[in-house]
Amino acid sequence: MAYDYEKSIRPGKLPHIWCPGCGHGIVMKGLIRAMDTCGLDRKNTAIVSGIGCASRLPGYLDACTLHTAHGRAAAFATGVKMAKPEMTVICCGGDGDGTAIGGNHFIHACRRNIDMTYVLMNNFIYGMTGGQFSPCTPTGAKASTTPYGNPDPIFDISKLAIGAGATFVARTTAAHPREIDKLIVQGIQHKGMSIIEVLDDCPTTYGRRNKFRSVVDMMKHLKANAVPIKAAAKMTAEQLQGKFLTGVLFHDTEKPEYCAQYAEVIKKAQGA
Amino acid sequence: MAKKVALLQGNQACAAGAVYAGCKFFGGYPITPSTEVAEELSISLPKVGGKFIQMEDEIGAMASVIGASLTGMKSLTATSGPGVSLKQELIGYACIAEVPCVIINVMRGGPSTGMPTGPGQSDVMQAMWGTHGDHAAIALVPSSVQEIFSETVRAFNLAEKYRMPVQVLFDEIVGHMRERIVFPEPGELEVIDREAPTDGPDTYKPYDSTKGQIPPLASFGSGYKFHVTGLNKADDGFPTTKASLVDAEERRQVDKVMDNVADIESNEEYLTEDAEVVIWAFGSTARSARYAVNELRKEGIKAGLFRPITLWPFPTKRTAELAVQCKAIVVAEMNLGQMIHEVERAAKGNCVVAGEFRVDGEPINPAQIMKKVKEVL
Ligand SMILES: Cc1ncc(C[n+]2csc(CCOP(=O)(O)OP(=O)(O)O)c2C)c(N)n1
Ligand code: SF4
Numbered sequence: 039m040a041y042d043y044e045k046s047i048r049p050g051k052l053p054h055i056w057c058p059g060c061g062h063g064i065v066m067k068g069l070i071r072a073m074d075t076c077g078l079d080r081k082n083t084a085i086v087s088g089i090g091c092a093s094r095l096p097g098y099l100d101a102c103t104l105h106t107a108h109g110r111a112a113a114f115a116t117g118v119k120m121a122k123p124e125m126t127v128i129c130c131g132g133d134g135d136g137t138a139i140g141g142n143h144f145i146h147a148c149r150r151n152i153d154m155t156y157v158l159m160n161n162f163i164y165g166m167t168g169g170q171f172s173p174c175t176p177t178g179a180k181a182s183t184t185p186y187g188n189p190d191p192i193f194d195i196s197k198l199a200i201g202a203g204a205t206f207v208a209r210t211t212a213a214h215p216r217e218i219d220k221l222i223v224q225g226i227q228h229k230g231m232s233i234i235e236v237l238d239d240c241p242t243t244y245g246r247r248n249k250f251r252s253v254v255d256m257m258k259h260l261k262a263n264a265v266p267i268k269a270a271a272k273m274t275a276e277q278l279q280g281k282f283l284t285g286v287l288f289h290d291t292e293k294p295e296y297c298a299q300y301a302e303v304i305k306k307a308q309g310a
Numbered sequence: 311m312a313k314k315v316a317l318l319q320g321n322q323a324c325a326a327g328a329v330y331a332g333c334k335f336f337g338g339y340p341i342t343p344s345t346e347v348a349e350e351l352s353i354s355l356p357k358v359g360g361k362f363i364q365m366e367d368e369i370g371a372m373a374s375v376i377g378a379s380l381t382g383m384k385s386l387t388a389t390s391g392p393g394v395s396l397k398q399e400l401i402g403y404a405c406i407a408e409v410p411c412v413i414i415n416v417m418r419g420g421p422s423t424g425m426p427t428g429p430g431q432s433d434v435m436q437a438m439w440g441t442h443g444d445h446a447a448i449a450l451v452p453s454s455v456q457e458i459f460s461e462t463v464r465a466f467n468l469a470e471k472y473r474m475p476v477q478v479l480f481d482e483i484v485g486h487m488r489e490r491i492v493f494p495e496p497g498e499l500e501v502i503d504r505e506a507p508t509d510g511p512d513t514y515k516p517y518d519s520t521k522g523q524i525p526p527l528a529s530f531g532s533g534y535k536f537h538v539t540g541l542n543k544a545d546d547g548f549p550t551t552k553a554s555l556v557d558a559e560e561r562r563q564v565d566k567v568m569d570n571v572a573d574i575e576s577n578e579e580y581l582t583e584d585a586e587v588v589i590w591a592f593g594s595t596a597r598s599a600r601y602a603v604n605e606l607r608k609e610g611i612k613a614g615l616f617r618p619i620t621l622w623p624f625p626t627k628r629t630a631e632l633a634v635q636c637k638a639i640v641v642a643e644m645n646l647g648q649m650i651h652e653v654e655r656a657a658k659g660n661c662v663v664a665g666e667f668r669v670d671g672e673p674i675n676p677a678q679i680m681k682k683v684k685e686v687l
């Protein structure tokens with residue numbers, strides 16, 4: 039039997055705004071399956087995003103959804119989670135939203151290790167505004183503001199998250215749909231800051247400028263260059279050139295979670 | 311039983327007022343001269359089961375405050391000029407999404423880093439027009455430590471009642487001044503809580519204008535699933551570009567304030583009944599102005615003081631009446647002339663409007679106000 043996505047989607051909110059072939063829809067389906075697997079009560083689940091094509095995702099889902107301002111999802115979500123720790127909090131958004139304008143909130147949410155799951159859709163570009171380069175656009179690539187090729191080096195988002203203190207960090211791609219929900223499930227179940235980076239595609243503003251003839255081409259590229267972390271252990275640095283590691287990249291269950299820490303502050307203040 | 315009395319700094323009174331009002335969440339970032347508000351709340355909020363978080367910057371602080379408020383918690387941030395500038399985009403977000411919250415601005419000199427330890431009153435137009443787009447604003451300008459307490463309580467009341475951000479602006483002088491304060495007993499000052507929706511989760515619409523000018527806001531995590539966005543939206547909270555819906559929502563959000571000015575307005579008048587000249591001043595400047603009025607009266611000059619406590623919406627009606635009654639209005643403010651434009655607009659040429667301004671980090675003193683009054687009469 040086909041999977042029933044409808045029950046998680048708000049009545050009347052489809053069709054979505056995404057272009058044909060956009061990877062964000064694949065991620066949304068993965069998120070829906072993951073929320074289902076975890077048996078989340080959507081009345082007690084907040085899904086928080088910033089601004090961008092990826093950030094339009096929460097509007098389609100039947101939950102407490104908060105579409106904020108560009109880059110600010112993690113900070114709004116921190117307020118929600120601090121105020122109501124019993125809620126499940128999920129952030130989602132794009133590479134530009136999360137790591138350029140929102141980079142500061144992103145790293146500090148990781149540092150605090152506040153219990154939320156951030157699904158970051160990295161399509162290597164600012165899709166919504168028409169394809170300007172983001173901190174994740176590969177060096178040399180063409181964007182609407184890099185007519186001579188991108189001079190900027192990139193952020194490795196997962197490494198950034200690990201360095202900043204997130205305690206569950208995983209990466210996969212839109213070409214590995216079943217791994218998306220598997221990792222999001224682990225992220226939701228992990229008590230602390232979980233970052234799930236999903237490499238996906240923007241055929242409209244990135245693909246066509248960078249010699250990808252089709253969406254299939256872009257998917258093939260994601261598939262060909264994804265290296266599961268275990269397999270990577272047996273590969274040389276040379277072999278790993280231009281590849282991206284996938285799977286659970288980091289998992290720490292020791293670091294205290296932020297809301298639990300603050301509960302201790304309350305106890306101390308109240309003289310307990 | 312004798313009331314609790316203390317010698318308190320303005321910023322501490324602000325924190326105490328917030329707790330009295332039922333504030334349970336503070337998100338902030340340190341900045342002089344507002345920091346004591348945060349320091350106080352880091353002590354007192356966890357004692358009442360509330361939450362205090364020092365965010366990574368003022369934008370994050372504002373975001374956390376809006377997020378917390380959406381779960382139903384009365385929420386506060388406190389900052390000063392540079393921080394208020396950073397918060398502007400999200401103050402607009404709170405306006406359009408209609409999320410109650412309170413923003414304290416302990417004003418210093420500016421622009422930019424300006425004079426961190428000097429007083430200023432130069433953010434008063436920013437309080438109205440700082441964020442982009444059409445919107446209404448409520449801003450309160452207390453002038454004593456006691457009044458900082460009570461106006462902080464009123465700010466929460468107005469935020470919850472009108473479902474919007476409310477700013478409280480006081481200058482560094484009032485923020486750092488120590489004065490005697492009498493703590494109101496619980497129940498002595500009115501405390502307004504957020505109106506709960508009458509509709510159940512299945513039919514609830516967060517912007518349903520058939521529920522009145524200010525539709526009730528449900529809380530995340532209370533059984534209601536709804537959508538909040540900064541995009542123009544229809545009554546169900548989902549984005550729309552339909553002209554008639556956008557227009558109606560934009561107008562409702564301004565009208566909900568402008569149709570209720572009488573409820574939001576608060577002014578103090580001193581010896582204005584027979585005044586030939588009215589000094590129009592607020593915050594710490596009004597304290598000098600009051601002194602000047604007394605001195606001028608001793609010299610036989612019929613002076614009076616008009617002191618707005620609600621600065622926005624602007625007290626147009628009363629300012630206009632005074633302009634008809636008196637020969638001159640002298641606007642004294644620690645900036646290069648901001649509120650004077652509004653006073654001129656309200657006065658409609660019915661009297662002389664003159665300004666006494668100062669931006670050197672020193673307070674406006676009574677002598678300079680008196681000199682100006684004598685010049686214009
Ligand atoms: C303060 C602010 N600056 C700029 C923008 C314009 N803007 C909207 S979306 C966006 C980029 C989104 O890129 P990304 O987060 O990668 O999401 P995508 O569209 O690629 O899914 C930009 C620059 C904005 N909305 N707000
Ligand atoms: S512009 Fe790109 S990111 Fe945006 S919807 Fe289209 S394909 Fe997706």
Ligand SMILES: [Mg+2]
Pocket residue numbers: 132133134159160161162163164165172
């Ligand atoms: Mg992107």
